[in-house]
Amino acid sequence: MPFEQKKQSGGGPVGSLPPTFELKPREYDAIRVLVKEKTGISLGLHKRDLVVSRLAKRLRALGLSGFEQYLDFLQGPEGADELVQMINRITTNKTDFFREKHHFDFLNDTLLPSIYQAGEASGQRKVRAWSAGCSSGEEPYTICMVAAEFFQNKPGWDFKLLATDLDTTMLQKGSAGVYEGRLLEPVPRNLLTKYFNRVKRGNDIFFEAKESLRSMITFRKFNLMYPSYPLKIPMDFIFCRNVLIYFDQQDKIDIMTKFHETIKPGGYMFVGHSESLMMVRNLYKHVGTTVYLRV
Numbered sequence: 296m297p298f299e300q301k302k303q304s305g306g307g308p309v310g311s312l313p314p315t316f317e318l319k320p321r322e323y324d325a326i327r328v329l330v331k332e333k334t335g336i337s338l339g340l341h342k343r344d345l346v347v348s349r350l351a352k353r354l355r356a357l358g359l360s361g362f363e364q365y366l367d368f369l370q371g372p373e374g375a376d377e378l379v380q381m382i383n384r385i386t387t388n389k390t391d392f393f394r395e396k397h398h399f400d401f402l403n404d405t406l407l408p409s410i411y412q413a414g415e416a417s418g419q420r421k422v423r424a425w426s427a428g429c430s431s432g433e434e435p436y437t438i439c440m441v442a443a444e445f446f447q448n449k450p451g452w453d454f455k456l457l458a459t460d461l462d463t464t465m466l467q468k469g470s471a472g473v474y475e476g477r478l479l480e481p482v483p484r485n486l487l488t489k490y491f492n493r494v495k496r497g498n499d500i501f502f503e504a505k506e507s508l509r510s511m512i513t514f515r516k517f518n519l520m521y522p523s524y525p526l527k528i529p530m531d532f533i534f535c536r537n538v539l540i541y542f543d544q545q546d547k548i549d550i551m552t553k554f555h556e557t558i559k560p561g562g563y564m565f566v567g568h569s570e571s572l573m574m575v576r577n578l579y580k581h582v583g584t585t586v587y588l589r590v
């Protein structure tokens with residue numbers, strides 16, 4: 296279950312801590328309404344214990360005795376800041392380098408060659424892409440390694456990626472671009488040495504993205520529930536993978552409609568392994584495993 300895979304603070308693997316605060320049904324309803332309104336994430340009734348375990352540490356840190364006080368706190372002068380903290384704990388951030396590898400094969404073997412051919416013909420040697428719901432950066436760094444490899448001997452090409460998320464803790468991790476050694480296991484060795492510096496901190500080994508890779512990415516906070524997506528330049532492709540699985544059908548339709556206005560005609564949309572764009576098939580044509588062409 297994706298909600299069981301939270302990696303950040305909250306007291307270790309979710310589910311391992313016994314709930315330490317009682318969350319009454321009406322308090323849980325208030326939290327669900329707030330989360331849905333602010334993030335689009337639809338929390339089912341069965342996620343109540345999970346929410347308690349994810350927020351218990353916040354309540355303790357704030358010295359609060361229960362969720363009623365926490366809900367009052369969210370309405371108070373520090374409520375806006377606390378809401379950010381709350382959302383950071385509620386979101387599910389599981390990700391990996393080269394997750395769903397077939398997407399990166401498609402990018403390298405099909406999409407980038409077709410962009411390259413069109414660009415050489417028109418003289419427009421520019422590619423703009425978006426990783427929406429980028430979590431801690433593994434997806435954007437993977438996209439950029441594939442693009443950097445593809446364009447390495449093709450002069451004049453300019454590839455830039457926008458990487459966005461709602462979770463500010465994840466954005467900080469992505470911008471820092473420093474990862475524990477074990478997280479880099481899916482990265483082929485030649486790419487690892489080319490795009491990452493090995494750094495030792497105490498007894499631990501970390502890998503830090505090199506400037507050549509970092510300079511291709513802009514990390515920004517962006518909520519997919521915003522009413523419009525005012526991007527200046529249309530996107531050649533968008534990755535929005537494993538983000539909308541927690542959203543209601545109408546929110547999915549609205550978000551995919553806004554993406555549609557953001558992607559160039561002939562551009563591509565990549566979604567996660569359990570997702571489909573059947574509900575917006577007038578906007579996107581299925582062309583590969585969880586890969587869609589903007590109609």
Ligand SMILES: C[S@@+](CC[C@H](N)C(=O)[O-])C[C@H]1O[C@@H](n2cnc3c(N)ncnc32)[C@H](O)[C@@H]1O
Pocket residue numbers: 333334335336386387388389390391394427428429430431434459460461462465517518519520535536537538567
């Ligand atoms: C499971 S991760 C997916 C990461 C990556 N796309 C992948 O597939 O490996 C989902 C991400 O979506 C983000 N997210 C959830 N709701 C969001 C929203 N309304 N706006 C922007 N990002 C959101 C979460 O913070 C989380 O980092």
